[in-house]
Structure formats: structure tokens, C-alpha cells
Amino acid sequence: MALWRIRATVDDRPGYLSVLTASLALKSVNILAVQVHTTEAGAVDDFLVDAPDALTEADLLGAVARGRGRDAFVARAEAEGLADQPTRALALAGRLVHDPDALGEALVALLDAAEVRWRPDPLPGRPGYDDSRMMLADPAGGSYEVLRSRPSFTPAEYARAQALVEVAGTMVRRHQEQxxxxxxxxxxxxxxxxxxxxxxxxxxxxxxxxxxxxxxxxxxxxxxxxxxxxxxxxxxxxxxxxxxxxxxxxxxxxxxxxxxxxxxxxxxxxxxxxxxxxxxxxxxxxxxxxxxxxxxxxxxxxxxxxxxxxxxxxxxxxxxxxxxxxxxxxxxxxxxxxxxxxxxxxxx
Structure with a gap:
């Protein structure tokens, strides 16, 4: 068996998630964890699954398509992914309490980002995100640019990143108060x-x-x-x-x-x-x-x-x-x- 991460968008209507999970079950795919991100395009379902070794990325993409999923993303996952996202976010927040300067590393771990760039200049506009780019203000000064080609960023991920920024900002202010x-x-x-x-x-x-x-x-x-x-x-x-x-x-x-x-x-x-x-x-x-x-x-x-x-x-x-x-x-x-x-x- 092998660990995979699957993300796909389905219509935000009753029963559509069950159609997708049933299609995966027909391939003997065991779902270990699931998160649902609400977006304007529909419900983005993020799975961590255990699949038979014989299954390929193409097999999983086909199962997602038959389950009425679209904009699918499939990639091999590591054992660290077994920790659910709330637990993962809390652990990273705990790390920032002791080391607020580790915000960039925490954002990489939280978002599975390909790259996080720090710039000394403040954001030219307001914080925000699009499919592959997230802009966040650094509470210590400057800004962070978080990059990830796929899957697209979701509102829930942006909210989690903002929460980590607020934790780091609180600790930075406390350190500055010394x-x-x-x-x-x-x-x-x-x-x-x-x-x-x-x-x-x-x-x-x-x-x-x-x-x-x-x-x-x-x-x-x-x-x-x-x-x-x-x-x-x-x-x-x-x-x-x-x-x-x-x-x-x-x-x-x-x-x-x-x-x-x-x-x-x-x-x-x-x-x-x-x-x-x-x-x-x-x-x-x-x-x-x-x-x-x-x-x-x-x-x-x-x-x-x-x-x-x-x-x-x-x-x-x-x-x-x-x-x-x-x-x-x-x-x-x-x-x-x-x-x-x-x-x-x-x-x-």
C-alpha cells in the first residue's frame, strides 16, 4: 500500500462527496483523512489515502473523474501527512511561540509550499492570494510571498496562514517589549x-x-x-x-x-x-x-x-x-x- 494526496473539486450539493468516495473505494483506496474547503467554484475535497501499490497516478485521476471530481491533483504523500491539519497547525503555532522568526519555515510546512520568499519592503497592497501565490505581511517588518503551483490555494488555507502570522506577530511584539x-x-x-x-x-x-x-x-x-x-x-x-x-x-x-x-x-x-x-x-x-x-x-x-x-x-x-x-x-x-x-x- 502507498500513501497519496488527492484534491478535487465537486459540486457543493448533497451526495456528491459520497459519489467521489465510492469511486475511490472501487479501486480499494482507503481514505485516512479528509478536509473540505468551501470555495466559490464548489467544495474542494482534500484526501490523504492509502492505495494499492499497483495503482498509478493515472488510475487515481481516472477514479476521481468517474466520481464527478474535477481540477484534480494527485501526488505521493509522506507519513507526516497522517497528522490532521488542525493538529499540524497547532504544532506550528506552538513552535512560533518559542521561535517567531521561524514563520517562513512554518508557512512552508503548513501549506506544502514550493517556496517562500521574504522581502524587506512592506506589501504594496493588502494581503491576499490567488491560485498559486499568497502574499502576507511579516509582523517583524517586510512581507512574505508564498508560492505553490498546484493545488490552488483555498480560503481555508489563507485563513490558517493568517492565523500563524498573528501568532508570530504577538510573540514579536512581546519580544520587542523587553x-x-x-x-x-x-x-x-x-x-x-x-x-x-x-x-x-x-x-x-x-x-x-x-x-x-x-x-x-x-x-x-x-x-x-x-x-x-x-x-x-x-x-x-x-x-x-x-x-x-x-x-x-x-x-x-x-x-x-x-x-x-x-x-x-x-x-x-x-x-x-x-x-x-x-x-x-x-x-x-x-x-x-x-x-x-x-x-x-x-x-x-x-x-x-x-x-x-x-x-x-x-x-x-x-x-x-x-x-x-x-x-x-x-x-x-x-x-x-x-x-x-x-x-x-x-x-x-
Whole structure:
């Protein structure tokens, strides 16, 4: 038996796919996988089949024609084709998360392209495709031209390629968001947006933090579970920043959690890095990022005895503070938005 790839167009009408598959079955062709691409010309059926060794390309083309298929394409396939297209696309997306520069190679693998050409110039027009050529914008700058003589590109393939481009673009933007931070004492750290891959590093930060630091960050609660840490790393509608030293160790974490048009911020700094301006730098960056979005103000809840955090909030911005027993809530107006409440000094 031999693996073949067969693609053919049939009328998008009830029963036509079954006519084609029945014609293949008469040749003892076993269909291992099938995808249907909807196009203006009809339904494009893409098969991966196992056929008897004696069958030739001409035999398979004849079976397709007898099954009312047209514009047929038949070619030998490799064992890698046994992976269905959704699984294949997800695997390639996972690769781009770790290596967004591999977008060109991922497009070749996704589309079985003959060639992918990269150009430094942006697209002269909008992204799009025709039968043998697909044009895509490179999120890092420039453009990709994807070439394949046969079979013709379909809308579904173009949509998958665009999805991979968006994944790569997201990762490129995250990498670009990395900035170097030089602290007043001369120490240098890297600030960047957190991802789900940072769970181990953030867990280590919590394990090294003192009980007092954890108490201040979580208002009396202990270190959070892994499930909660995952939610903090990639908060819906918010953002988490990490400070990383030269060895790749996470030494601080700042969270902005969305609550409607308000955002709640909190900071955890490893003990040996405290009182060095790191918490202030992280909070200022979260406030600046909030100004680009829909947030009207940021709120920070801290203990009334947490002098270091209250001092940090005073440095970041002037806003009203409300005390409720042992807890103080400080509201920081977002730059460019109307202030909320009357300005009042932050208690210390």
C-alpha cells in the first residue's frame, strides 16, 4: 500500500462527496483523512489515502473523474501527512511561540509550499492570494510571498496562514517589549511581559520571598497556588510585568488586573531587591500601559503599615486614599483620563 494526496473539486450539493468516495473505494483506496474547503467554484475535497501499490497516478485521476471530481491533483504523500491539519497547525503555532522568526519555515510546512520568499519592503497592497501565490505581511517588518503551483490555494488555507502570522506577530511584539532597566545603584535588569512559560520562574520568586513580603503582597494570604499564578501571569484584559536578572531569574512581578474600567495593581519584589527603586519602575510602566487602553484609573490595596508600598504609590502618582481598618486603598488616575475623586495625600 502507498500513501497519496488527492484534491478535487465537486459540486457543493448533497451526495456528491459520497459519489467521489465510492469511486475511490472501487479501486480499494482507503481514505485516512479528509478536509473540505468551501470555495466559490464548489467544495474542494482534500484526501490523504492509502492505495494499492499497483495503482498509478493515472488510475487515481481516472477514479476521481468517474466520481464527478474535477481540477484534480494527485501526488505521493509522506507519513507526516497522517497528522490532521488542525493538529499540524497547532504544532506550528506552538513552535512560533518559542521561535517567531521561524514563520517562513512554518508557512512552508503548513501549506506544502514550493517556496517562500521574504522581502524587506512592506506589501504594496493588502494581503491576499490567488491560485498559486499568497502574499502576507511579516509582523517583524517586510512581507512574505508564498508560492505553490498546484493545488490552488483555498480560503481555508489563507485563513490558517493568517492565523500563524498573528501568532508570530504577538510573540514579536512581546519580544520587542523587553526593556533594560538600570537601577540607581547601577544594577541592570530586564523588564518584560510575562507569559504562561514563566510559571517556574515566578514560583521560584515566591519560594524565595519572605513571609513578610508575601503577607504584604497578598494581604495576609500565603503564596498562591500554581493555578492562580497562571491566571496572574496572563490576566484577561490586564498585564503582568517581570523583572529578570542576568541569569534569567525572576526577581520581581507586577500585576495589573482588569475590573471593568478600573485596574488593580500589585507588586512583589524579592527581598534582596527591595528598596532599590524596582517596584516604582514596574508600577510606573503599568500606569503608562494603562493609559493606552480603556482604564480610567488604577487601584492598589495595601496594608496601612506597608510603608514601602505606600511610598512607591506616592512616587508613581497623586491620588485619593481610603483607609478601612488595617487596609488602605489608593486610586491612581491614569494619564490622559479624568481624575476620580478628590485628591488626598496617601497616608503613611
Amino acid at each position: 526593556t533594560a532597566l538600570l537601577l540607581p545603584d547601577g544594577a541592570e535588569l530586564t523588564l518584560r511581559t510575562a507569559t504562561g512559560d514563566d510559571l517556574d520562574g515566578v514560583r521560584g520568586l515566591h519560594e524565595r520571598a519572605s513571609a513578610a513580603s508575601l503577607h504584604s503582597r497578598y494581604l495576609g494570604g500565603g503564596a498562591p497556588s500554581d493555578a492562580r499564578l497562571r491566571r496572574l501571569l496572563e490576566p484577561a484584559g490586564g498585564r503582568t510585568l517581570l523583572a529578570v536578572d542576568g541569569d534569567g531569574t525572576v526577581v520581581a512581578m507586577a500585576n495589573l488586573l482588569a475590573e471593568g474600567d478600573l485596574g488593580e495593581i500589585a507588586v512583589l519584589v524579592e527581598d534582596r531587591w527591595q528598596r532599590r527603586g524596582l517596584g516604582t519602575a514596574l508600577a510606573r510602566r503599568l500606569l503608562a500601559w494603562a493609559g493606552k487602553g480603556r482604564f480610567a484609573a488604577l487601584v492598589a490595596h495595601t496594608g496601612a503599615d506597608n510603608v514601602a508600598m505606600l511610598r512607591t504609590l506616592r512616587r508613581v502618582g497623586e491620588g485619593p486614599a481610603e483607609r478601612d481598618g488595617a487596609m488602605v486603598s489608593v486610586t491612581l488616575p491614569v494619564p490622559g483620563r479624568e481624575s476620580i475623586g478628590d485628591s488626598a495625600p496617601v497616608a503613611s
